[in-house]
Amino acid sequence: METIFDVVIRRDAKVTLHRFINYFKGFEKVGAVRELFGDKTEEVLNNLKVEFGSRGYMGVSDEDGHLIINASYLRDGDKRLQKEFTQEFLQSNSKILQTN
Numbered sequence: 001m002e003t004i005f006d007v008v009i010r011r012d013a014k015v016t017l018h019r020f021i022n023y024f025k026g027f028e029k030v031g032a033v034r035e036l037f038g039d040k041t042e043e044v045l046n047n048l049k050v051e052f053g054s055r056g057y058m059g060v061s062d063e064d065g066h067l068i069i070n071a072s073y074l075r076d077g078d079k080r081l082q083k084e085f086t087q088e089f090l091q092s093n094s095k096i097l098q099t100n
Contacts, residue, residue: 015051016051017049017050017051017066018049018050018051018052019046019048019049019050020045020048020049020050020067021045021046021048023050023074024045024050024086027045027086027087027090028041028042028045030087032087032091033045033087033090036090036091036094037094048066048067049064049066049067050066050067050068050069051066051067051068051069052068052069052070052071052074053068053069053070053071054070054071054072055070056068056070057069057070057073057085058070058073058085058086058089067089
């Protein structure tokens, strides 16, 4: 903890990660996703973590490769586009996801 101007600021806030499969159901059955990860599809998706934030649409953490997804986009975005975008995102980041 750090004290500044008679106030205390806790600087050890943790990012809360969630399991991808708890929010994105059925991707293990999508042909394009299975083609990407093959026999490791369930393993990759089961191990994939997601963080919900407020910037951009989707990204990958530089620290450990987990997904960062805009919570507003998840809540309010077009469902068809979300599925397509998520598939494209998994595809473009497949090498990162398989190594983490």
